[in-house]
Amino acid sequence: MAVDLGKMSDLLIAGKVEDVSNMVQEAIDDGMDSSEILQGGLIAGMDVVGQRFKACEMYIPEVLRSAKAMSAGMIKLRPLLIESGAKTAGTFVIGTVKGDLHDIGKNLVAMMFEGAGFNVVNLGIDLDTQVFVDAVKEHKPELLGMSALLTTTMPRMGEVINALKEAGIRDQVKIMVGGAPVTDEYAKEIGADIYGANAASSVDKGREALGD
Amino acid sequence: MKSVMPDMQPMNQTVQETPQFRVLTEDQIEQIYFAALDVLERIGSRVHHDEALKLFRSSGDAVVSEDKRVRVPASLVERALKSYPRKITLKGRNGKRSVALQKDHVYFGTGSDLPFTYDRKTGERRRTTYKDVVDAGRIVDYLDQYDFFMSHGIVGDAPNPQTYDRHQFMAMLEGCTKPMVVTSVDGEGLEDLWKMACVLQGGEEEFRLNPMFVAYIEPISPLTNDVTAVEKLLFAAEKGIPAMYTPCPSSGATAPATIAGMLVQSLAETLLAIVLCHLKKPGMPLIMGGVTTVMDMRTTTYSYGAPELSLASAANTDISKWLKLIMFSTGGCSDSKCLDEQAAIESTISNLTAFLSGANLVHDVGYIDSGVNASLESLVMNNEIIGMVRQVGKGVKTDEEHLALKVIDEVGPGGEFVTHDHTYEHWREWFLPKLMDRSDWETWNNEGAKSMSERIDEETQRILDTHEPLPIDDAAKKELKAIIDAAEKRHS
Ligand code: B12
Numbered sequence: 001m002a003v004d005l006g007k008m009s010d011l012l013i014a015g016k017v018e019d020v021s022n023m024v025q026e027a028i029d030d031g032m033d034s035s036e037i038l039q040g041g042l043i044a045g046m047d048v049v050g051q052r053f054k055a056c057e058m059y060i061p062e063v064l065r066s067a068k069a070m071s072a073g074m075i076k077l078r079p080l081l082i083e084s085g086a087k088t089a090g091t092f093v094i095g096t097v098k099g100d101l102h103d104i105g106k107n108l109v110a111m112m113f114e115g116a117g118f119n120v121v122n123l124g125i126d127l128d129t130q131v132f133v134d135a136v137k138e139h140k141p142e143l144l145g146m147s148a149l150l151t152t153t154m155p156r157m158g159e160v161i162n163a164l165k166e167a168g169i170r171d172q173v174k175i176m177v178g179g180a181p182v183t184d185e186y187a188k189e190i191g192a193d194i195y196g197a198n199a200a201s202s203v204d205k206g207r208e209a210l211g212d
Numbered sequence: 213m214k215s216v217m218p219d220m221q222p223m224n225q226t227v228q229e230t231p232q233f234r235v236l237t238e239d240q241i242e243q244i245y246f247a248a249l250d251v252l253e254r255i256g257s258r259v260h261h262d263e264a265l266k267l268f269r270s271s272g273d274a275v276v277s278e279d280k281r282v283r284v285p286a287s288l289v290e291r292a293l294k295s296y297p298r299k300i301t302l303k304g305r306n307g308k309r310s311v312a313l314q315k316d317h318v319y320f321g322t323g324s325d326l327p328f329t330y331d332r333k334t335g336e337r338r339r340t341t342y343k344d345v346v347d348a349g350r351i352v353d354y355l356d357q358y359d360f361f362m363s364h365g366i367v368g369d370a371p372n373p374q375t376y377d378r379h380q381f382m383a384m385l386e387g388c389t390k391p392m393v394v395t396s397v398d399g400e401g402l403e404d405l406w407k408m409a410c411v412l413q414g415g416e417e418e419f420r421l422n423p424m425f426v427a428y429i430e431p432i433s434p435l436t437n438d439v440t441a442v443e444k445l446l447f448a449a450e451k452g453i454p455a456m457y458t459p460c461p462s463s464g465a466t467a468p469a470t471i472a473g474m475l476v477q478s479l480a481e482t483l484l485a486i487v488l489c490h491l492k493k494p495g496m497p498l499i500m501g502g503v504t505t506v507m508d509m510r511t512t513t514y515s516y517g518a519p520e521l522s523l524a525s526a527a528n529t530d531i532s533k534w535l536k537l538i539m540f541s542t543g544g545c546s547d548s549k550c551l552d553e554q555a556a557i558e559s560t561i562s563n564l565t566a567f568l569s570g571a572n573l574v575h576d577v578g579y580i581d582s583g584v585n586a587s588l589e590s591l592v593m594n595n596e597i598i599g600m601v602r603q604v605g606k607g608v609k610t611d612e613e614h615l616a617l618k619v620i621d622e623v624g625p626g627g628e629f630v631t632h633d634h635t636y637e638h639w640r641e642w643f644l645p646k647l648m649d650r651s652d653w654e655t656w657n658n659e660g661a662k663s664m665s666e667r668i669d670e671e672t673q674r675i676l677d678t679h680e681p682l683p684i685d686d687a688a689k690k691e692l693k694a695i696i697d698a699a700e701k702r703h704s
Contacts (some may be wrong), residue, residue, distance in 0.1 A: 056510065154666060181328070
């Protein structure tokens with residue numbers, strides 16, 4: 001019997017991490033097409049989660065549980081998707097700039113992107129400019145995120161952008177910035193592509209910028 | 213009996229007939245305390261500071277692991293706890309020892325470092341500047357319900373992020389003569405602020421007896437202590453500068469989603485500092501703190517308006533009293549983006565709860581937009597709220613004079629009290645509104661039909677137009693400037 005993708009979506013919406021992971025494996029073993037599993041099972045589920053979040057029917061802890069289920073499924077699917085040349089959401093590298101120890105906002109953004117099917121590399125906090133440059137070279141992400149919660153550290157984001165320019169890799173990646181003192185205007189000023197005010201809206205903006 | 217000064221009105225006293233308010237029973241406090249001790253013995257707290265690690269290692273009691281986790285046996289914590297002062301009196305540059313931090317004495321003040329200022333006229337926000345900090349200082353200096361000043365805004369136009377704290381302190385001193393709570397960039401920054409304060413207090417020794425400020429220092433929840441925070445703490449210990457180590461956990465994000473769990477964790481964070489400062493220099497004036505709130509699960513906002521903030525803070529104050537520590541708490545703040553009904557509601561609830569709980573320093577009054585926007589108007593509004601709150605806190609006196617049996621007898625059935633001597637003597641014990649309007653419809657209309665909001669704007673403007681704080685004399689100003697210039701030079 002073919003794996004029921006509707007049920008997979010429901011389990012994902014209900015945040016059943018292990019069940020989703022097992023079901024993805026079953027589907028793969030069954031020979032189902034990886035893109036079909038992704039679209040019909042995981043993404044269909046996350047779309048509902050997104051709608052319910054906007055309608056105040058689901059809240060952050062529930063959304064993150066579903067995101068975890070999504071990411072558990074993606075661990076199994078990603079190699080197959082890449083092999084088959086199917087389009088995946090891409091890689092998202094994120095970190096908090098030098099001198100800044102604020103962590104949790106950046107982590108929430110990272111988790112939400114995982115939930116959207118991205119391969120997320122979370123570099124941590126208090127990061128030197130070079131760490132961002134090296135990470136862009138190493139992971140070749142579609143999207144780079146930087147977080148700064150202090151007016152005193154936010155200029156570091158501009159420094160990273162300049163360093164990426166100097167390294168000749170600025171144009172390989174879309175750059176997204178966020179944090180309490182950051183504004184849309186400031187993001188433009190330092191040459192970032194996207195300003196993200198919160199985790200949920202950032203995912204929408206990120207996808208949009210990548211042409212999804 | 214004449215009424216006592218509002219800022220000298222202790223809470224939770226049985227002798228003085230104030231309302232009785234507590235959140236936790238003694239058994240509950242003990243459960244939380246023992247759990248926190250367990251956290252320090254089993255889980256520990258990470259410390260990113262070499263001297264501190266050395267102090268823990270050489271204590272012979274604490275255990276430091278490879279990953280910089282420090283675990284501390286209960287016996288050492290309990291020894292350390294005994295060494296802290298139960299009273300610290302702050303003296304402003306106005307020469308008044310006006311803030312006597314001791315059990316159940318409640319003082320109100322602002323918060324610090326707000327990156328934006330909300331402009332009511334345009335409805336827009338802009339980056340906060342030096343002048344904004346001076347202006348906030350002048351408002352706090354003028355208004356009677358404020359006892360201490362934190363910068364409210366951040367001096368966004370300072371030349372260098374590494375030295376902005378010196379400029380910020382200068383702006384605070386220019387605007388306000390009351391005692392302060394100061395934030396600093398690092399240990400070196402705190403040292404400069406302390407030197408500046410010593411200029412005004414008459415030297416290092418006088419500062420020790422009459423400290424002008426408390427240094428604001430925070431760990432990183434959960435259970436992490438970064439290098440600059442520890443650096444400040446150790447410097448404060450060395451010099452006997454009053455300091456607080458105030459965890460800012462958000463329940464459900466950087467702390468357990470249950471209030472008790474959040475209290476256990478933040479108490480463990482506090483106790484680690486208690487031990488560290490004790491090892492550095494027993495008896496330093498350390499203050500317990502905590503901005504204990506929830507992360508809003510819809511917006512991810514660190515909430516300054518949640519009722520859980522008030523409840524958890526009051527519980528934390530109960531714990532502080534049981535530990536015989538002075539408490540730094542939170543009130544008068546809001547998640548609202550502007551100064552509106554939401555701001556008024558949230559400010560009122562947290563001010564009232566903090567006051568009734570008997571927290572010693574209630575800060576963040578005037579914060580809007582969850583600690584991001586500054587608002588001078590919010591400071592003016594909160595002054596009125598705090599006045600009302602303090603009035604509730606006065607409680608009901610029931611001595612012979614106040615039971616007024618004699619007066620009831622004299623007036624008798626069908627008489628009036630307005631002209632009685634007893635009324636003449638006692639009515640001034642009541643709260644006298646400054647901004648609340650109690651007039652009739654006709655009068656209110658004739659006077660321009662002004663809303664509370666408009667009255668707040670006018671009062672704010674009036675204070676800004678008229679209030680000039682006691683100036684700093686030129687010689688002292690020169691010395692202060694020299695300290696700032698030296699810092700600029702070092703960091704250029
Ligand atoms: C909690 C907190 C802390 C904690 C952080 C603990 C931790 N584990 O992260 C501690 C106690 C360590 C801390 C320390 C300090 N803090 Co602090 N802190 C806060 C506070 C109250 C809440 C931050 C928070 O957790 N919010 C909840 C999370 C979930 O939201 P968020 O971080 O904003 O992230 C969301 C969005 O911004 C966005 N986002 C964030 N990053 C990114 C990145 C990308 C790419 C995208 C797309 C989106 C995005 O999405 C996130 C999720 O929705 C803020 C006030 C505020 N409202 O921001 C002050 C605040 C940021 N801190 C401030 C200050 C002053 C400090 C200190 C300097 C205090 C001091 N003098 O010691 C130190 C600095 C330490 C350092 N070197 O970094 C000021 C900043 C002022 C300024 N200079 O601009 C603020 C505004 C408060 C204030 N008015 O004083 N702080």
